[in-house]
Amino acid sequence: MLFIDLLQSIADGLLFGATYSLIGIGFTLVFGVMHKINMAYAAASVAGAYAGLTLLKLAGLPPLLVIIMACLAGAVFGLLTYVLCFWLIPLSHPLATLMSTVGMLLLIDEIVVHLTAGMPVNYPTVMGGMVSLGSFLLRGDLMFIFTIAVLAMAALMYLIYRTRLGLATRAVSQQPVAAQLCGMRLGQVNALTFTISGALGGIAGSLIGSAVGLLSPLLIAPLTVKGLIVTVIGGLGSIPGAIIAGLLVGAAENVFQFVRGVTERDIYVMLLLFVFLVFRPGGILGADPGRN
Amino acid sequence: MLELRQLCKHFGGVRAVDQVSLRVAKGEIFGLIGPNGSGKSTTVNLIAGLLLPTSGRIVLDGEDISSLATHQRVARGIARTFQNIRLFGQLTVWQNLWVAENRDRQQRAQPVMPRWFWGCEGDRERLGIALEFSGLAHKRDDLAANLSFGEQRRLELARALASQPKLLLLDEPAAGMNAQEIEELDARIRRIRDAGVTVLLIEHHMELVMAVTDRIGVLNFGQKIAEGSPAMVQNDAKVREAYLGTAAA
Amino acid sequence: MDFYLGLLQIIGVHTLLGLSAYVVLLTGQVSLAQAGFMAIGAYVSAMLTVLAKWALVPALLTGGAAAAAVACLVGFPALRVRGLMLVVATLAFGEAVRLFFFNFDYQIAMGGIKVGPLGGEGFRQIRYFPENGWTTFQVMVFIWLTVGVVMTALWWMDRSRVGAVLRAVGEDEVAAQSAGLNLTAVKVSAMTLGGFIAGVAGGLYAHYTTHIEQGNFNVLVATFAIAYPILGGLSNVFGTLAAVVFIQGFLIEGLRFLGDWRNLLFGALIVLAMNVRPGGLLDAQTMSKGLSALRRLLDPAYGSAAARQAIDGLKDAGAMFRRLIAKWKGAFGA
Numbered sequence: 050m051l052f053i054d055l056l057q058s059i060a061d062g063l064l065f066g067a068t069y070s071l072i073g074i075g076f077t078l079v080f081g082v083m084h085k086i087n088m089a090y091a092a093a094s095v096a097g098a099y100a101g102l103t104l105l106k107l108a109g110l111p112p113l114l115v116i117i118m119a120c121l122a123g124a125v126f127g128l129l130t131y132v133l134c135f136w137l138i139p140l141s142h143p144l145a146t147l148m149s150t151v152g153m154l155l156l157i158d159e160i161v162v163h164l165t166a167g168m169p170v171n172y173p174t175v176m177g178g179m180v181s182l183g184s185f186l187l188r189g190d191l192m193f194i195f196t197i198a199v200l201a202m203a204a205l206m207y208l209i210y211r212t213r214l215g216l217a218t219r220a221v222s223q224q225p226v227a228a229q230l231c232g233m234r235l236g237q238v239n240a241l242t243f244t245i246s247g248a249l250g251g252i253a254g255s256l257i258g259s260a261v262g263l264l265s266p267l268l269i270a271p272l273t274v275k276g277l278i279v280t281v282i283g284g285l286g287s288i289p290g291a292i293i294a295g296l297l298v299g300a301a302e303n304v305f306q307f308v309r310g311v312t313e314r315d316i317y318v319m320l321l322l323f324v325f326l327v328f329r330p331g332g333i334l335g336a337d338p339g340r341n
Numbered sequence: 342m343l344e345l346r347q348l349c350k351h352f353g354g355v356r357a358v359d360q361v362s363l364r365v366a367k368g369e370i371f372g373l374i375g376p377n378g379s380g381k382s383t384t385v386n387l388i389a390g391l392l393l394p395t396s397g398r399i400v401l402d403g404e405d406i407s408s409l410a411t412h413q414r415v416a417r418g419i420a421r422t423f424q425n426i427r428l429f430g431q432l433t434v435w436q437n438l439w440v441a442e443n444r445d446r447q448q449r450a451q452p453v454m455p456r457w458f459w460g461c462e463g464d465r466e467r468l469g470i471a472l473e474f475s476g477l478a479h480k481r482d483d484l485a486a487n488l489s490f491g492e493q494r495r496l497e498l499a500r501a502l503a504s505q506p507k508l509l510l511l512d513e514p515a516a517g518m519n520a521q522e523i524e525e526l527d528a529r530i531r532r533i534r535d536a537g538v539t540v541l542l543i544e545h546h547m548e549l550v551m552a553v554t555d556r557i558g559v560l561n562f563g564q565k566i567a568e569g570s571p572a573m574v575q576n577d578a579k580v581r582e583a584y585l586g587t588a589a590a
Numbered sequence: 591m592d593f594y595l596g597l598l599q600i601i602g603v604h605t606l607l608g609l610s611a612y613v614v615l616l617t618g619q620v621s622l623a624q625a626g627f628m629a630i631g632a633y634v635s636a637m638l639t640v641l642a643k644w645a646l647v648p649a650l651l652t653g654g655a656a657a658a659a660v661a662c663l664v665g666f667p668a669l670r671v672r673g674l675m676l677v678v679a680t681l682a683f684g685e686a687v688r689l690f691f692f693n694f695d696y697q698i699a700m701g702g703i704k705v706g707p708l709g710g711e712g713f714r715q716i717r718y719f720p721e722n723g724w725t726t727f728q729v730m731v732f733i734w735l736t737v738g739v740v741m742t743a744l745w746w747m748d749r750s751r752v753g754a755v756l757r758a759v760g761e762d763e764v765a766a767q768s769a770g771l772n773l774t775a776v777k778v779s780a781m782t783l784g785g786f787i788a789g790v791a792g793g794l795y796a797h798y799t800t801h802i803e804q805g806n807f808n809v810l811v812a813t814f815a816i817a818y819p820i821l822g823g824l825s826n827v828f829g830t831l832a833a834v835v836f837i838q839g840f841l842i843e844g845l846r847f848l849g850d851w852r853n854l855l856f857g858a859l860i861v862l863a864m865n866v867r868p869g870g871l872l873d874a875q876t877m878s879k880g881l882s883a884l885r886r887l888l889d890p891a892y893g894s895a896a897a898r899q900a901i902d903g904l905k906d907a908g909a910m911f912r913r914l915i916a917k918w919k920g921a922f923g924a
Contacts, residue, residue, distance in 0.1 A: 086678075137865050148860060152859070155860065163851075277677075277678040285674065
């Protein structure tokens with residue numbers, strides 16, 4: 050029975066981990082193109098989820114569309130982050146963009162707290178119910194967010210590996226100077242990358258909201274930390290790495306919670322990161338160990 | 342003095358340095374030349390310890406230093422300059438020299454506090470000599486970033502000398518210099534040699550190499566194809582074919 | 591009056607916290623673990639004075655030493671990675687320390703009541719100052735004496751060879767290595783020193799607030815720690831002090847009349863500050879201008895020149911503002 054419970058928590062964790070994958074991809078996309086970390090990313094994602102919900106209510110649309118609304122709002126927030134925190138700051142000051150995105154993180158957090166008076170908001174659960182496989186249960190809502198997350202990832206992969214836009218993005222991430230000489234506008238590609246990662250963040254935010262059943266500004270800090278951990282474990286700049294790492298962290302988190310309880314859970318997630326830093330500093334799929 | 346034994350460095354499938362064996366004698370100026378991409382810079386980085394060899398040995402005065410870290414090699418007397426100058430731009434000229442660790446073992450045996458905080462006996466003198474050599478004494482307190490290109494090259498050379506090396510690696514020191522500056526550089530390199538420092542010079546500028554070096558090694562596609570006096574190398578058929586070939590034709 | 595004394599205490603402790611990040615930043619490492627080190631110093635020194643009845647100064651030093659030891663241990667694995675990876679690693683470590691104290695119980699009965707850290711409840715009754723009859727004013731003076739000692743030591747260190755070495759590593763690791771510096775030793779030393787200062791800051795914090803809990807050492811505090819030196823600029827220790835006074839004194843306390851909106855302004859101002867002055871509020875250029883102005887002010891022969899300098903400064907600010915507007919206009923026009 051214990052074994053079944055353990056398997057159950059792993060399965061739940063893997064399904065929920067897909068949202069971590071999405072957040073990790075967002076961090077990694079921006080890192081891949083600009084070699085910068087956007088600390089405001091998780092905050093913008095949660096804000097996207099809030100804005101999506103607001104749009105939904107204003108337009109009176111069915112709950113299923115909340116994901117699309119959040120995706121659109123997230124894209125706007127992503128672009129906004131780029132304009133406010135990266136656009137005008139010269140590349141020769143790497144600490145300045147780190148700090149400006151931290152400022153943005155605080156700003157978004159405060160705006161959310163201010164507008165919701167610090168109270169959690171109920172989020173529409175899109176699909177309830179359970180699917181049982183023998184003594185094994187799969188939560189319907191988790192299955193649903195997993196499916197949506199996989200669809201979003203597939204769309205992203207298509208965008209990056211099959212379209213001209215993706216080609217430009219990859220070119221800029223590998224050889225920014227050469228790409229510029231080939232006539233690509235660095236600013237445009239950067240802005241697009243932020244928009245795309247923001248859209249993914251909006252989806253992730255709304256999925257997390259519908260899985261938890263509510264949204265709260267308290268989600269922002271842990272989501273930032275987990276997203277960054279996923280990015281590092283997956284290997285900075287590697288999208289497939291972020292996907293695997295997201296699922297891994299999701300599953301590991303649930304196992305730790307099952308074994309040690311909810312208050313100690315995150316300590317072990319941090320330790321997992323340190324294990325990776327010591328034994329595999331480049332991450333799961335990072336080519337260049339620990340260097341940037 | 343310095344010996345490379347069947348040194349190899351592979352990057353993936355590319356053999357940047359392939360079975361190179363060399364011997365640099367004490368007190369000589371040894372030139373290392375070769376066309377672009379022949380593995381010269383990789384060789385310097387291997388000797389300086391910025392890269393670790395795939396196989397082969399690097400021996401300094403009978404001691405195998407192949408697996409030592411860069412700073413340990415500096416402590417054993419290897420200093421270097423960079424092809425694209427790497428100074429500490431936000432530090433002053435004096436601080437740039439001050440940062441360089443002294444090789445001298447007697448100095449190293451001194452207590453930590455003076456060594457790290459206010460400088461050992463003789464430090465001021467040692468750095469003063471290096472400063473004098475760079476000809477930048479009047480700009481002692483200027484930021485390195487504000488120096489002209491030529492001054493930066495001189496400061497970098499002085500920083501390398503401040504660690505009192507036995508072996509000095511010069512990676513394309515004449516890059517971007519005009520004829521007069523190259524003449525000055527020539528004189529500087531000879532002065533360094535006369536002070537008892539062995540010099541390994543990697544250079545593209547043929548006139549300088551032919552004028553200043555005692556012996557030359559030629560690399561092509563990561564392999565050594567010739568070694569000998571400047572005159573011998575100039576007349577070597579393989580070298581002509583691989584490198585001077587276009588000039589001879 | 592007590593309000594201002596309290597504010598001075600906060601500024602003092604945060605200055606120490608900022609300085610602990612300053613030392614580490616000089617070597618080019620961004621550490622988000624400073625809040626974690628502060629927590630270790632706070633809990634250790636508080637346990638020593640409350641549970642073991644130690645005197646304050648040895649307890650503070652031991653707290654600092656404990657934080658330094660942990661910082662040194664963290665240094666080695668964390669320094670295998672650089673730059674942004676280090677940011678994430680130290681962030682995770684700081685959170686791990688916080689969560690450790692969230693789960694940490696160690697209570698003993700003293701005079702009928704149980705004292706000591708109790709998980710999420712935190713550690714109450716750190717009553718060293720009231721028990722020994724210190725007034726708020728005396729506590730404030732003690733904190734600022736500590737700040738003064740640390741700042742003087744760091745200022746002096748900055749001017750010694752160590753300062754040059756730390757900055758050299760921060761600027762170009764390859765060149766620093768090639769100049770014979772042992773990168774690991776330099777970086778781990780900086781981390782350890784930073785840990786010590788953060789630990790002492792934590793000890794002072796624990797004793798003047800008399801109650802600590804894990805929430806006092808969260809990511810926000812870690813962010814503040816690096817925000818001070820980055821905002822203040824890394825040219826010297828006074829930038830950090832200026833940034834602390836600006837943030838804690840002006841933005842947080844001075845703008846209290848704005849109510850909730852103050853917090854919004856805070857994030858927005860950081861974003862704005864980094865757009866306008868990416869090198870920090872007091873970067874090297876500004877500092878050298880300011881110093882020469884000060885020198886002239888002190889020299890009677892330049893009395894009138896000082897006034898001119900001040901006017902030039904105002905003109906500079908005006909020009910900067912105009913440049914910024916032009917930049918934005920250009921950006922939108924294009």
